Amino acid sequence: MGLRVENLSVARGGVPLLTGVGFDLAPGKALILRGPNGSGKTTLLRTIAGLQPLLEGRVHCSEDAIAYAAHSDGLKASLTVAENLQFWAEVFGTSDIDVALTRFDLLTLADRPAHALSAGQKRRLGLARLMVTGRPIWVLDEPTVSLDQASVARFAENVKTHLAGGGMALLATHIDLGLEAPVLDVGVFKADPTSSIGGFDEEFL
Numbered sequence: 001m002g003l004r005v006e007n008l009s010v011a012r013g014g015v016p017l018l019t020g021v022g023f024d025l026a027p028g029k030a031l032i033l034r035g036p037n038g039s040g041k042t043t044l045l046r047t048i049a050g051l052q053p054l055l056e057g058r059v060h061c062s063e064d065a066i067a068y069a070a071h072s073d074g075l076k077a078s079l080t081v082a083e084n085l086q087f088w089a090e091v092f093g094t095s096d097i098d099v100a101l102t103r104f105d106l107l108t109l110a111d112r113p114a115h116a117l118s119a120g121q122k123r124r125l126g127l128a129r130l131m132v133t134g135r136p137i138w139v140l141d142e143p144t145v146s147l148d149q150a151s152v153a154r155f156a157e158n159v160k161t162h163l164a165g166g167g168m169a170l171l172a173t174h175i176d177l178g179l180e181a182p183v184l185d186v187g188v189f190k191a192d193p194t195s196s197i198g199g200f201d202e203e204f205l
């Protein structure tokens with residue numbers, strides 16, 4: 001099963017940002033979100049990933065299908081690279097961390113604590129986490145921040161491999177990853193910021 005987003009409206013900080021967002025993402029496919037800073041890409045991704053409530057519309061996908069990589073890497077600072085991945089493998093009920101270590105060029109850093117990694121190395125570890133989730137839909141918010149050119153290329157290859165295996169990727173990115181993927185400009189869905197957000201629960205934000 002893929003991902004279907006239907007007539008979705010999202011808000012942040014009590015302000016409606018996007019309305020009527022709709023798209024389908026089939027197995028093996030990627031979709032790239034574009035739009036200026038502050039247009040609502042992160043908010044849309046967070047809503048699709050279930051991290052904040054939607055205003056209206058529907059997100060259809062299998063239960064527990066989405067793995068979300070946010071701006072922050074969500075690492076456990078005192079655990080090593082391998083222990084971080086092992087932790088996530090246990091959380092997600094998977095076991096193999098070696099493929100993720102290899103594909104994100106982390107083998108030589110496996111025993112280093114996360115707090116002692118560079119920004120780009122932390123980002124690689126944060127992205128490697130996606131692989132150990134075993135989840136088919138990768139929702140990625142500016143995944144290449146801090147990555148050097150070689151790491152960007154490696155990441156793009158990893159996304160392609162994920163797609164080739166029937167996975168999906170929804171990405172907000174300002175750079176060209178060389179993916180054969182349609183681009184969705186979120187500006188098309190800009191909401192009236194003065195419109196009502198009804199009973200929207202701000203406590204989630």
Ligand SMILES: Nc1ncnc2c1ncn2[C@@H]1O[C@H](COP(=O)(O)OP(=O)(O)OP(=O)(O)O)[C@@H](O)[C@H]1O
Nearest residue numbers: 012013017035036037038039040041042043044205
């Ligand atoms: N925690 C928050 N509380 C209130 N408003 C917020 C919060 N986070 C973001 N916003 C606002 O929501 C709007 C949309 O932000 P969002 O991060 O979704 O945009 P974006 O398209 O991802 O931007 P960028 O390209 O800069 O990452 C912006 O005006 C932003 O200032």
